[in-house]
Amino acid sequence: MAGYRGGFGGGFGGGNQMQQLMKQAQKMQEQMAKAQEELEEAEIVGESGGGLVQVVVNGKKAVQSVTIKPEAVDPDDIEMLEDLIMAALNNAYDEAEELYNEKMGQFGGAGGLF
Template identity: 50%
Template sequence: MQPGGAPDMAQILKQAQAMQQQLASAQEELAQAEVTGTAGGGMVSATMTGSGELTSITISKDAVDPDDVETLQDLVVAAVRDANRAAGELTQATMGPLAGGMGGMGLPGF
């Protein structure tokens, strides 16, 4: 854009298309990545994709006490929360640079 002039729409569209391609690539990367959260010193683990889909839960035999089901339930919830936290960190690390790039396009509100 020239000082005091109109923005170059072709350049803005080109930048928007590049950002769209980068975003799609990052989303695919997140869908393929896996993170694992644990609880109880590793007795329970939860695995999810970077996009937040829970894919598995592993429970050690040592975590299973028929007389104390509540503790096992708490461990499962804690492991899923830990995996969700890790997925959020991965998403921020992957998508954060793309969000910062919007301001470089000179678009208001980005």
């Protein structure tokens, strides 16, 4: 009777190779989870109007806070305030996108795999 050497039938390779692949996948999953946690904890500030409007988002673009200084509010020009808020949000989102690409870019297209 021949001895069992492990591995899979069909010439797939040894069980040791499969173990290595599983370890690599697990390590990548752990690294991705850590990067996603760092993104959630990050605080990115976007400003407009020289600091009149400030928006804080996390690395996943979730708004954490909005601060509007009183001098930014002109009841006769609400459109300006709307523009300031939009500009601050876009600024924060751009920076959050850069952070996301920095943290998750190393995983290629696998960002949603795990």
